[in-house]
Amino acid sequence: METGLTWQSYPPEKLLVERFHIPTGFHPGQRDIIEQLVHGKRILAIQRTAWGKSLCYQIASLYYPHLTIVFSPLKALMRDQCQRCNTMYAIPSAIVSSDFSEEENQATMEQVVAGNFKLLFIAPERLDNAGWQKYVIHMRISMIVIDEAHCISTWGHDFRPHYRRIVRLLSxxxxxxxxxxxxxxxxxxxxxxxLQQIGEVTQVVRGTMQRPNLHLNVETLIGDQEKLSYLAEILPYYPGTGIIYTATKSSAEMLATFLIQRGINADYYHAGREDTVRQDIEQKLMSNQYKVVCSTNALGMGIDKPDVRFVIHYHIPASPIHYYQEMGRAGRDRKVSWCILLYDPTDVTIQEYFIRNARPEGKYYEMVLSLLRMNAQGLRESDLMLTTGLSQKATRNILADLEEQRFIEHNPKSRTYTAISRLGQMDFSAYDEVRLQKLQELSNIQNYVQCDTCYMEYLTTYLGDEPG
Structure with missing residues (x-):
């Protein structure tokens, strides 16, 4: 494998053309980010979908002699990026994920330690894995990339507790x-x-969120009958392939079944389907074998398909940020694409339910803490799930909150949690504040539906762009 390139002999403009086959030059800001990374800086890049954020670390990694670790929340996204790096850009890359057996992951990490890869894609959840703990201390790490970094924030629209584990690695x-x-x-x-999580010295590079090639619209339709009739009428006239997002798994299944019965080539996608089935749907979507895929947000960030021509929301999303993220799947090739929100005021109750139930009730925190206090040797996440009957998501949220408030500590080697001797009660005020903030964000997406200004301007201003 090649060692790090030099900036003088192989400037990024040359790499862009010869290695990445992009003759049109960098977008404003890309080259500067690459240069800052090569000089050892910390960067938070807030840039619109399809801006080319991945290109920044892919090019920067080539100037370093050792490993770049890319933390990513979705396996589909990792598969796509890893395949591109290996087959298109000649960057030796690997994935460690639950798609592979422990033996396969171990073999990959042995090759990583041996220096056979430039990029390693891994989910933050793997940081608790004993195998990872064994090998990471022997890895020569040149750079760290945190993809979908909003997942590290409790205020983010997709907070994931295990993202906080990355902070320990950084320190x-x-x-x-x-x-x-x-x-x-x-x-x-x-x-x-x-910034508080990854370091205040981090430089922020914020670009405009405008997506001028996207045509946004809202259709007020009451009930499934009106929505289904509308979709059956308009879908045959839309060019290319698209995605319809639903708030629930059952709605995705119902909608796909309806469209198939109307002669529209469709399928449904959600986290409840087998991994192999989801991968098959992803591949067929990428090769335009469907007219439409009906999906929960499980499809979301995991598909890097440039020519999605339309994105339709069957239910109102949870916030303007959720909507921008999901509609952003459309038109990544910068060609005209359509984003339609089907608005039924009663659908708001679905999102209200999700927000109010995002964190378990206080009694479950007490149950988990009591179990840990009774088991001085510590318990694993799986032990707690089995004993309490809680879901993995609920258990992880409870453990993350208890750890954050220093009621428990985590041992990465044994992958166990143990109680810390301390007085006091859980402070739920911060979580109540987050819940109120989420409800306000739901109100803000209702304001989007009813706004009399440009839909895109409403969203981009909400995301930090200057008005106008």
Whole structure:
């Protein structure tokens, strides 16, 4: 494998053309980010979907002799990026994920330690894995990338507790190891929270969120009958392939079944389907074998398909940020595409339910803490799920909150949690504040539906652009 290139002999403009086959030059800001990374800086890049955020770390990694670790929340996204790096850009890359057996992941990490890869894609959840703990201390790390960095913030629209584990890794690295945090959806509050997590010395590079090739519209339709009739009428006239987002798994299944019965080539996608089935749907979507895929937000960020021609929301999303993220799947090739929100005021109750139930009730926190206090040797996440009957998501949220408030501590080697001797009660006020903020964001997406200004301007201003 090649060692790091030099800036003088191989400037980024040359790499862009010869290695990445892009003759049109960098977008404003891309080259500067690459140069800052090569000089060991920490960057938070807040740039719109399809701006080319991944290109920044892909090029920067070539100037370093050792490994770049890319933390990503979705396996589909990792598969796509890894394949591109290996087959199109000649960057030796690998994935460690639950798609592979422990033996396969172990073999990959042995090759990583041996220096056979430039890029390693991995989900933050793997940071708790004993195998990861065994090998990471032997990895020569040149750079860290945190994709979808808003997931590290409790104020973000897709907070994931395991993203906080990345902070521990960062604190153990030398200060001159460059860090690139990437997101397309961070308002000022999320931005400040991310900076607090990864370091205040981080430089923020914020670009415009405008997507001028997207045509946005809202259709007020009451009930499934009106929505289904509308879709059956308009879908045959839309060019290309698209995605219809639903708030629930059952709605995705119902909608796909309806469209198939109307002769429209469709399928449904959600986290409840088998991994192999989801991968098959992803591949067929990428090769335009469907007219439309009906999906929960599980499809979301995981598909890097440039020619999605339309994105339709069957239910109102949870916030303007959710909407911008999901509609942003459309028109990544910068060609004209359509984004339609089907608005039924009663659908708001679905999102209200999700927001109010995002965190378990206080009694479940007490149950988990009591179990840990009774088991001095510690318990694993799986032990707690089995004993309490809580879902993995609920258990992880409880453990993350208890750890944050220092009621428990985590042992990464044994992957167990143990109670810390301390007095006092859980402070739920911060979580109540987050819940109220989420309800306000739901109100803001209702304001979007009813706004009398440009829909795109409403969204981009909400995300931090200057009005006008």
């Amino acid at each position: 153990a690295l030398p200060k001159n190891v460059p860090i690139l945090a990437l997101t397309a959806t961070a308002n000022k509050r999320v931005e400040q929270d991310v």
